[in-house]
Amino acid sequence: MIIYFSGTGNSEYIAERLGELIEDEVINLFDYIKNNENRNFNSEKPFVLVAPTYSWRVPRFLTDHLKKCKFKGNKNIYVIMNFGDSCGNANKYIREDVKSLGLNYKGLYGIKMPENYLALFELDSDEKNREIVKEADIKIEKAAKIIRKGLDFEKKEIKFQDKIISGLVNNLFFKFIVKDKKFYYTDKCIECGKCEKECVLNNISYEDGKPKWNGNCTHCMACLSKCPTAAIEYGKKTVGKERYLLKNIIEERK
Numbered sequence: 001m002i003i004y005f006s007g008t009g010n011s012e013y014i015a016e017r018l019g020e021l022i023e024d025e026v027i028n029l030f031d032y033i034k035n036n037e038n039r040n041f042n043s044e045k046p047f048v049l050v051a052p053t054y055s056w057r058v059p060r061f062l063t064d065h066l067k068k069c070k071f072k073g074n075k076n077i078y079v080i081m082n083f084g085d086s087c088g089n090a091n092k093y094i095r096e097d098v099k100s101l102g103l104n105y106k107g108l109y110g111i112k113m114p115e116n117y118l119a120l121f122e123l124d125s126d127e128k129n130r131e132i133v134k135e136a137d138i139k140i141e142k143a144a145k146i147i148r149k150g151l152d153f154e155k156k157e158i159k160f161q162d163k164i165i166s167g168l169v170n171n172l173f174f175k176f177i178v179k180d181k182k183f184y185y186t187d188k189c190i191e192c193g194k195c196e197k198e199c200v201l202n203n204i205s206y207e208d209g210k211p212k213w214n215g216n217c218t219h220c221m222a223c224l225s226k227c228p229t230a231a232i233e234y235g236k237k238t239v240g241k242e243r244y245l246l247k248n249i250i251e252e253r254k
């Protein structure tokens with residue numbers, strides 16, 4: 001059973017593609033997290049968690065949610081993280097997290113995907129992103145082969161810098177950077193309500209038909225990227241910039 005969360009479509013793409021290759025069920029955790037519904041997962045085949053990287057680790061809200069779920073059947077779990085650049089020393093933390101779920105950790109596999117963090121970084125062009133997805137397709141196939149054979153994912157070499165970014169920097173990042181105060185809507189807002197629906201943490205409510213951010217944000221970029229009129233901005237950083245959603249690139253590729 002493949003379980004995933006995805007803010008802008010990258011993890012979803014990997015999970016769906018992997019599901020086809022290993023002929024396994026694919027479950028989007030979005031509704032469960034949004035509705036605070038803890039699930040009993042039951043799978044004959046190994047579990048596979050597919051997640052984006054947030055500050056060189058599996059997103060905290062995701063591991064917090066998984067710790068409230070139950071896993072029955074197969075005892076093995078593979079973890080596939082995707083990132084714009086690297087997942088640092090995420091292995092150390094997710095290994096401990098899955099052990100606490102009573103599961104046998106089969107290792108971490110990293111896949112480079114398009115960067116989606118528009119609130120902080122410059123994103124690549126669609127053309128470059130399509131190249132990145134092509135490379136990722138090959139890596140997904142390799143991961144599928146390993147999972148089918150029941151082997152462990154190979155261990156990656158961890159440098160001192162990886163330890164710092166996944167440890168100290170991750171803590172500082174969530175304490176000081178992951179805030180929603182810089183989000184606002186512009187007069188392009190058509191009061192469609194999509195941003196409220198797309199927020200996995202129910203952080204967006206309405207006042208007089210307009211969105212309001214309520215201080216419990218994980219910076220997943222879903223509200224900003226999925227607004228149909230690009231009415232959501234984050235400070236000055238996002239103004240005039242194209243939003244990123246993987247499905248836009250894939251549709252063009254067809």
Ligand SMILES: Cc1cc2nc3c(=O)[nH]c(=O)nc-3n(C[C@H](O)[C@H](O)[C@H](O)COP(=O)(O)O)c2cc1C
Nearest residue numbers: 007008009010011052053055056083084085086116
């Ligand atoms: C809050 C946040 C933090 C991120 N941190 C990292 C990071 O530490 N390293 C990295 O290479 N990419 C980082 N990224 C990029 C995403 O991990 C990457 O684009 C991922 O493929 C997005 O997956 P999704 O579309 O399934 O949400 C970050 C993105 C966001 C929104």
Ligand code: SF4
Nearest residue numbers: 189190192193195227
């Ligand atoms: S998704 Fe965009 S247009 Fe729709 S309510 Fe939210 S800000 Fe307004």
Ligand code: SF4
Nearest residue numbers: 199217218220221223
């Ligand atoms: S407010 Fe926006 S960026 Fe923050 S968690 Fe919700 S959808 Fe993601």
